[in-house]
Amino acid sequence: MxxxxxxxxxxxxxxxxxxxxxxxxxxxxxxxxxxxxxxxxxxxxxxxxxxxxxxxxxxxxxxxxxxxxxxxxxxxxxxxxxxxxxxxxxxxxxxxxxxxxxxxxxxxxxxxxxxxxxxxxxxxxxxxxxxxxxxxxxxxxxxxxxxxxxxxxxxxxxxxxxxxxxxxxxxxxxxxxxxxxxxxxxxxxxxxxxxxxxxxxxxxxxxxxxxxxxxxxxxxxxxxxxxxxxxxxxxxxxxxxxxxxxxxxxxxxSRFGAPxxxxxxxxxxxxxxxxxxxxxxxxxxxxxxxxxxxxxxxxxxxxxxxxxxxxxxxxxxxxxxxxxxxxxxxxxxxxxxxxxxxxxxxxxxxxxxxxxxxxxxxxxxxxxxxxxxxxxxxxxxxxxxxxxxPARRIVAAGxxxxxxxxxxxxxxxxxxxxSDNPTGAYLAAAKSALTARPDVPILDHPVSVWVLLPVTHPHNLLSRVFSSLPGRAGIGDVTTELQVLDDRGRLVPAELVPVRHVLPGPAPDCGHLLTDSTTTVLPADTALVGGEWTVQLNYRASADGEIEVGFPAGPRVRVPVTEGLGTAYARVPGAGTGLQARSASPDLDVCLAGGPIGVVVPR
Structure with missing residues (x-):
């Protein structure tokens, strides 16, 4: 009272x-x-x-x-x-x-x-x-x-x-x-x-x-x-x-207009x-x-x-x-x-x-x-x-x-x-999946269209949505193991669906030779329009280090490589008739074979 x-x-x-x-x-x-x-x-x-x-x-x-x-x-x-x-x-x-x-x-x-x-x-x-x-x-x-x-x-x-x-x-x-x-x-x-x-x-x-x-x-x-x-x-x-x-x-x-x-x-x-x-x-x-x-x-x-x-x-x-x-x-x-x-x-x-x-x-x-x-x-x-x-009061109460x-x-x-909202179940499954193997990096990709539509890009990418999640796997532009989150938030194996191919290189027993002194052109069989592409990089490296790869007018992606034979996948946004690559580590020579350029989908 x-x-x-x-x-x-x-x-x-x-x-x-x-x-x-x-x-x-x-x-x-x-x-x-x-x-x-x-x-x-x-x-x-x-x-x-x-x-x-x-x-x-x-x-x-x-x-x-x-x-x-x-x-x-x-x-x-x-x-x-x-x-x-x-x-x-x-x-x-x-x-x-x-x-x-x-x-x-x-x-x-x-x-x-x-x-x-x-x-x-x-x-x-x-x-x-x-x-x-x-x-x-x-x-x-x-x-x-x-x-x-x-x-x-x-x-x-x-x-x-x-x-x-x-x-x-x-x-x-x-x-x-x-x-x-x-x-x-x-x-x-x-x-x-x-x-x-x-x-x-x-x-x-x-x-x-x-x-x-x-x-x-x-x-x-x-x-x-x-x-x-x-x-x-x-x-x-x-x-x-x-x-x-x-x-x-x-x-x-300004978003104002005349309808x-x-x-x-x-x-x-x-x-x-x-x-x-x-x-x-x-x-x-x-x-x-x-x-x-x-x-x-x-x-x-x-x-x-x-x-x-x-x-x-x-x-x-x-x-x-x-x-x-x-x-x-x-x-x-x-x-x-x-x-x-x-x-x-x-x-x-x-x-x-x-x-x-x-x-x-x-x-x-x-x-x-x-x-x-x-x-x-x-x-x-x-x-x-x-x-x-009193009658008015009764009417008002009614x-x-x-x-x-x-x-x-x-x-x-x-x-x-x-309550018909799949986001909660998706996030719960995704958080569990992304923290299960924190040592395996995941290639960045959009979340389910039932959670965020592509019109929200780039906010619909995993790296944005889960940016605050502690203890998760790295989400970026490079991985050695293709995985994606499906529409239910589960981490499932993925595959690269080719849209174009990097042509084989001219160097005998090597293909495209990458050094730290020159930039090498990796021509594609046909030009690619603008988009978010993934390239499969099949390489042989002389030592552990990094290479850079990307479209001529696009950002360069740094890809870690290990000595010997290996395969990496890099997400390279842009467009053009081919890629450009170079060694990003001193005294590192890398041989690149031809490979597919395309989109990653669940296997």
Missing amino acids: ALITAARERLAPAASAGHPRGTWVLAAALVLIVLQLTVRSVLAFGGQFYWDDLILVGRAGLHPLLSFELLGYDHDGHLMPGAFLVADVVTSFAPLQWWPAAATLVAGQALASLAVLRVLWLLLGPRPALLGPLLFYLFTPLTLPAFAWWAAGLNSLPLQAGMAWVAGDAIRAARTGRLRYALSGTAVTGVALLFFEKSVLVPAVAFATVALMYRLDGRPRAVRTAARRAAPLWLGSALVLAAWAAAYLSLVE TADMVRGLTHHGVSFGVLPALLGGPWRWDRWNPGPPWADPPTGLVVVAWAAVLAVLVWSLRRSRRAGWVWAATAAYVAASTAAMISTRFGPDTTYELAQTLRYHTDTAVVVVIGAALILRTRPRDDPRPS CAVAFTASCLWSTATFARTW
């Missing part, structure tokens, strides 16, 4: 004073948050690494913690040093283990949920009506897909937490004029920007919250008053945004009608998936129709309650439109399907905006009857129960769909 009282006083001392019901409202809110975190923990710890997660882990294993190569990386249009920092810490603590990553998701969700509770308390005070918007945020499936996917969660959870916290700081700064809220809001904005560029909207949402609060309260010149009373926060946020924009524009290649009108209509319709609106009622109930892609909402047609009808009904009700509520609806619609426009302009392409908009992760932060908007509308006093009747049941069903069906 003492803890609840202290929390209540911390949230809003003025609002809670003289309101004994504030204790039970806060207690109920905290119980709901605990229930949410329990449900989300089951989802998180039952998951596994997926897609971009392995890119974050791979880069964390390759680069030092505070290096520019790690923190300043342009990750598919995202500048997210905070996410890479968290990934590095987690990877250093427990390489390629899922449970610490899941713990960060739950911790991030806890921060976001408490921040939402704070802003609701500041807007509504210790009123039972606070529990409605809070219940929506805690259990809506709108935030599910981004939460379950670690890389997406590292983007979206700091954005959600930052949006709610800075909106609360803006309210406190406007009410009290204290500088500490401006400093806190500015700092949180900066932290959110370290995780996700969409956090540029955090100050805008905070400003809209204060301005709409004043307008719905009937204050004159609401926008001007909001700008003046929290001016230090807006100034600090503007400076942070300017510094961040300079870094973003200098480090990130076709059909693409805009299709993605907007699918994102709103099949994604956002059903989630407002706890949908979509059903999910579909094209592995290895992420799940996407697949609501029944009836739910889509009911969702549209419900939104229109709530719109009419809120306008009858207060005509000023129209401003809240306009602001919420503008945010949804901005999120949709950002998704379309950066993710459209000839191969883009409309189901992309139904994955919901591009609208996760909309949940916070909807919650703030609902609180602003509930804040206004009804024009007809200021006291809700709606809350139905909504929660709908959300939990959608969560359960999502978890079932999300």
Whole structure:
């Protein structure tokens, strides 16, 4: 009880004073948050690494913690040093283990949920009506897909937490004029920007919250008053945004483009009608998936129709309650439109399907905006009857129960769909295989296409994905024993499928003679186009040492050789009519025979 009282006083001392019901409202809110975190923990710890997660882990294993190569990386249009920092810490603590990553998701969700509770308390005070918007945020499936996917969660959870916290700081700064809220809001904005560029909207949402609060309260010149009373926060946020924009524009290649009108209509319709609106009622109930892609909402047609009808009904009700509520609806619609426009302009392409908009992760932060908007509308006093009747309370309780049941069903069906992820079993088998014989080097090659598609190259290579795995075999460009990981993560014997051949050399009883004084051309029977090729090197060496081999315009690969006859396999990227080779050790002479150039596949 003492803890609840202290929390209540911390949230809003003025609002809670003289309101004994504030204790039970806060207690109920905290119980709901605990229930949410329990449900989300089951989802998180039952998951596994997926897609971009392995890119974050791979880069964390390759680069030092505070290096520019790690923190300043342009990750598919995202500048997210905070996410890479968290990934590095987690990877250093427990390489390629899922449970610490899941713990960060739950911790991030806890921060976001408490921040939402704070802003609701500041807007509504210790009123039972606070529990409605809070219940929506805690259990809506709108935030599910981004939460379950670690890389997406590292983007979206700091954005959600930052949006709610800075909106609360803006309210406190406007009410009290204290500088500490401006400093806190500015700092949180900066932290959110370290995780996700969409956090540029955090100050805008905070400003809209204060301005709409004043307008719905009937204050004159609401926008001007909001700008003046929290001016230090807006100034600090503007400076942070300017510094961040300079870094973003200098480090990130622009992905913005102009999609076709059909693409805009299709993605907007699918994102709103099949994604956002059903989630407002706890949908979509059903999910579909094209592995290895992420799940996407697949609501029944009836739910889509009911969702549209419900939104229109709530719109009419809120306008009858207060005509000023129209401003809240306009602001919420503008945010949804901005999120949709950002998704379309950066993710459209000839191969883009409309189901992309139904994955919901591009609208996760909309949940916070909807919650703030609902609180602003509930804040206004009804024009007809200021006291809700028992019948209204019963209807509200029934709606809350139905909504929660709908959300939990959608969560359960999502978890079932999300569990169809082969990455966990693949990583477990691969870690065991790669550490079984650490003394035998393995030729670098892509992981299974069911784990990472070739479009992620070079992040899909074994050397990247397993860069942080301790005690593993060396993974590189040279081996004497061809092995590959199959689609189940097992290390199996492999063979070289020839595409071209190195022609025999001119030296009698030698072939191609390599010395340390000259570079020898190894002509192929036909030119090779650009690619990742493997060459079989059959040699006779005069001593132990190294040779270098590669395409004329490509990187040279250093290949260890041992005295006498031997065979090595080298991975040589590039293109050309043949290879070039030389001895890389003084007084080492090596004879090379002709051999195949091709690709390595499981035997």
